[in-house]
Amino acid sequence: MSETEKTELEQEDMGKTYEREDSETGYATKMSETALLKASRKYDVIANALLGNYDDDGHYTIAPEILKELAGLRKLVGTTNEFGTELKAPYKNGVSFNFLLKLGKENPETHTAESTLYLMETINKVNGYIQNILTTPVATYTYKFDEHYKDYCYRAFNVVSNIDDKDEGALNGDNINIDKRLEYLEAVKTVSKDKYLVLEESFFNSRLQILNELPQGALVLSEFNKKRAALEKYFMNNPKNKYRALNELLTSIIEAYFDDLENTPAYKIAIQILILKYLNQVMEISGQIKASEEYKKAIELPAKTMAPAAPAPAPTQTKKAVKGNVKIASAPKKSSGPKAEKWKPAKYTKMKDDKLTAKLKAGGGGGVKKTTAKTKTSVTEEKVREQLKTTEEKPKTKGKEENKERASSDNVLNII
DSSP states (O other), X not given: OOHHHHHHHHHHHHHOOEEOTTSSSSEEOSHHHHHHHHHHHHHHHHHTTOSSEEOTTSOEXXXXXXXXXXXXXXXXXXXEETTEEEEEEEOSTTOEEXXXXXXXXXXXXXXXXXXXXXXXXEEXXXXXXXXXXXXXXXXXXEEEOSTTHHHHHHHHTTEESOOOGGGHHHHTOXXXXXXXXXXXXXXXXXXXXXXXXXXXXXXXXXHHHHHHTSTTHHHHHHHHHXXXXXXXXXXXXXXXXXXXXXXXXXXXXXXXXXXXXXXXXXXXXXXXXXXXXXXXHHHHHHHHHHHSHHHHHHHHHHHHTOOXXXXXXXXXXXXXXXXXXXXXXXXXXXXXXXOSOOOOOTTSEEEOOGGGGTTXXXXXXXXXXXXXXXXXXXXXXXXXXXXXXXXXXXXXXXXXXXXXXXXXXXXXXXXX
């Protein structure tokens, strides 16, 4: 590859800003990193039953209809740390939602304070060995700051000190949009029948082949094999999800210890072509699922019964009125570069420390062996640069009004 081509690729990497919640800057800037995230997040949303979706820029949002219902759920107060107070809302069928309430400080000019309620969703990688916590603003509460402010804030967000398990269903009232989202997630999970997972074995083996051809590859695979052996018994014991977990572990090892691999031109081009091929295959499977009759039937009922947006419900379990102003969070405007600050709770990105896994016994075998098979692909280097400029085509509608009417149900239901 010529020096000019190298420079073009480097410039393109620097110019891309795809949001990534578990990075230090909050963004992914490498082409291979962006493509891998786009592919993996389609599976992550389904596997982790996330209430929101990622857009083409990697920005994660939850539909306002769902946010309003989340604000009204009855929440059990938990421990307080430097970031705020942890809350838990028992829901239905064993489902519960985790929140964090960050109490605001007094504004000396207005003598008011603004507090923010966040939803905390866990994305499990390597079958739970790595956990990324998605932090999404749900609503803010503003009122005059005095000795009663905390009590008023708790009342506004329906925070209590104890919850009677027998009454947990009734306490939360009618939350049709949360229910439909959960029903839809379960339906899509059933319809997809793990179609995304069938790609993982060939993707993993192709990554190994690329690493085996690099001088640095031996170091990467050595570190990978050590970590895999330590995790084999407790985090690699699901045959169905085996190669998904192996890919996630390999990615974490490279990002943690060998992030400069892409400074090697041979690796950079090879991995970009491979990951692009993987992304194209994921998009193809996504299209097949959407076109299936099973999928259309799965979303038919939730779409028809979607509830319109409603004001955040006030707690019905107390006779005292809510004082102050509760405002449901709205999606922030997209920026063209990394944010100056991005608040993250302590567990925002968590990889279990080696000390915590000291009791794990190394599993037998499981090491990575050198491979000799060559990977065949018709994807060209030019397509690597072109692919990430385009996104999956959105469904066409007849006009602006129809688009507006569809917006609510699309935001609540759309995943793949």
